[in-house]
Structure formats: structure tokens, C-alpha cells
Amino acid sequence: MITRFAPSPTGPLHLGHAYAALVAHDMARAAGGRFFLRIEDIDRERSKPQWEAQLFDDLRWLGLSWDGPVLRQSERLPAYRETLEKLWQNGLLYSCTCTRRDIEQAASAPQEGAPLGPDGIVYPGTCRDKGAPRPGQPLPNTALRLRMDLAATDTRFEETGPAHRGGHEITPDQMIREVGDVVLARREMGTSYHLAVVLDDAHQGVTHVTRGEDLFEATCIHVTLQNLLGLPVPSYHHHDLIRDAAGKRLAKRDDARALSKYRAEGATPADIRRLIGL
Numbered sequence: 001m002i003t004r005f006a007p008s009p010t011g012p013l014h015l016g017h018a019y020a021a022l023v024a025h026d027m028a029r030a031a032g033g034r035f036f037l038r039i040e041d042i043d044r045e046r047s048k049p050q051w052e053a054q055l056f057d058d059l060r061w062l063g064l065s066w067d068g069p070v071l072r073q074s075e076r077l078p079a080y081r082e083t084l085e086k087l088w089q090n091g092l093l094y095s096c097t098c099t100r101r102d103i104e105q106a107a108s109a110p111q112e113g114a115p116l117g118p119d120g121i122v123y124p125g126t127c128r129d130k131g132a133p134r135p136g137q138p139l140p141n142t143a144l145r146l147r148m149d150l151a152a153t154d155t156r157f158e159e160t161g162p163a164h165r166g167g168h169e170i171t172p173d174q175m176i177r178e179v180g181d182v183v184l185a186r187r188e189m190g191t192s193y194h195l196a197v198v199l200d201d202a203h204q205g206v207t208h209v210t211r212g213e214d215l216f217e218a219t220c221i222h223v224t225l226q227n228l229l230g231l232p233v234p235s236y237h238h239h240d241l242i243r244d245a246a247g248k249r250l251a252k253r254d255d256a257r258a259l260s261k262y263r264a265e266g267a268t269p270a271d272i273r274r275l276i277g278l
Contacts (some may be wrong), residue, residue, distance in 0.1 A: 001033030008040045009052035012258035016242040019276045024210040037066040058259045080191035095131035095142040118217035122180035144185040155223045161238035170220045202231040210237045
């Protein structure tokens with residue numbers, strides 16, 4: 001078994017991060033497998049060295065160790081671009097210049113409102129024809145969307161998490177109607193979460209993806225990309241989320257639940273495990 005924890009260095013780690021890291025670490029160690037650490041720092045504007053240093057410190061304090069070198073997405077940009085180039089030349093991507101407001105206006109129907117999928121509003125296809133690649137045209141410096149009508153196949157994956165345990169299947173028609181043409185590269189990043197996470201999991205040989213329940217709906221996108229690119233499909237384990245007293249999922253702005261604050265108040269790693277139910 002190979003698992004990974006992949007935080008973004010854009011703020012302090014909180015109790016939710018501790019839960020995700022410990023679940024991935026403990027599953028791998030219990031199976032005699034390997035546990036990798038990946039830094040998801042493709043958002044160069046928000047990623048900061050001080051937050052990366054802090055997360056290393058917090059994870060070591062929790063008693064976690066990882067195998068092999070740390071993988072940073074910022075060092076993987078050539079691999080992402082190579083894949084985008086192939087998809088572009090094969091006519092599976094198109095250039096999109098729509099703003100968020102453009103998409104909302106184009107997708108909204110007066111009575112029904114904009115249809116929502118795992119990646120937000122299902123893209124209405126405004127740029128699909130006008131942004132299509134021409135033979136020999138270089139990869140443009142715009143957002144790049146996947147032609148889901150050409151990419152989708154019957155998709156299946158195994159889920160071991162508590163809420164969705166079992167096998168799941170998604171048809172091409174569902175992907176087209178309910179997911180739509182997702183963004184595989186953002187102009188300012190040169191990639192997207194969806195593309196990067198799929199390529200990185202394959203690169204690290206991850207066999208079991210553990211992550212929060214909030215990402216379950218995005219799994220159909222990732223398995224579609226794995227099938228399209230000829231990559232292995234790992235097992236998925238979407239775990240519960242740590243929430244505040246009002247039932248709201250923790251975010252990095254919830255500094256009151258930052259691990260550094262608990263540490264400063266004298267908490268131990270065992271205290272953290274008790275707080276999050278591990």
C-alpha cells in the first residue's frame with residue numbers, strides 16, 4: 001500500500017489537516033506500506049516558504065515520518081505541460097477565455113439556475129468551437145478545458161471510505177451532463193488541481209488515495225483522466241471531515257484550531273489524536 005498526504009503551503013495546518021495526514025500515514029504503516037509527502041504549491045501567489053517550513057515542523061511534531069524525498073508540484077511543471085501538449089495536439093483540449101461571470105451568465109436559465117457539478121457550474125461550452133486547436137498551433141497561454149464529449153468513457157473506481165463504500169460507475173453521458181468540460185490548466189498556474197493530482201499520484205505510485213469527503217464528487221474527473229492517459233486507477237478512501245461547533249468544515253482561516261496554537265498551549269500529539277477521534 002502506498003498513500004500520500006498533499007497539503008498546500010498557504011496557511012497553518014489545522015485539526016482537519018492532522019486528521020487527513022494521520023489517516024494516510026496510519027493506513028500505510030499498518031499495511032507495511034509507504035507514506036509520501038507532497039507539497040501542492042502550484043498556486044505560487046499564495047504558497048509561502050514559511051508555511052511550508054511550519055507544516056514540516058507540525059507533521060514531525062505529530063510523530064509522522066515519510067518515505068523518500070518530498071515531491072513539490074512547482075518542480076513538476078514540465079511534466080504537466082508535456083501532457084497538456086499531447087492532449088492539445090490530439091484535439092482533446094480547447095482554449096477558454098471566459099470569466100467566472102461569463103460562465104454564470106451563459107449557464108443560467110431563468111427558471112432553473114446554473115447546473116452545478118463537482119467542479120462548480122457545469123461549463124456551457126461557450127469557447128468549445130472558437131477555442132479549438134488548429135493543426136500545428138502551439139499551446140496557448142489561456143485556460144484549457146477538456147472536451148468531455150471526446151474524453152469520457154465508462155468509469156469505475158473502488159471506494160473504501162465510510163460514506164460511499166463499494167464500487168462506483170459513471171457513464172460518459174453522466175460526465176458530459178453532470179461534470180462538463182473541466183479546466184485542466186489555468187492561465188496563471190500552467191496546470192490545475194485535477195491534472196496535477198492525477199499525474200503526481202501515478203508518478204509516486206500511489207495505490208490508495210485518502211482525502212476528505214468533500215473531494216468525493218471530483219473522483220469521477222480523476223478516474224476519467226486516468227483512463228484517458230493510460231494511468232493506474234488507485235483505490236479511494238474519502239474520510240470524514242473535522243468540523244467546528246456549528247458543523248462547518250475547517251479552513252485555513254480557522255487559526256483558533258491551528259496545530260501551532262495547540263502546541264503553544266501545551267497539547268501533545270496524543271491530545272490531538274483524541275480531539276479528532278483517532
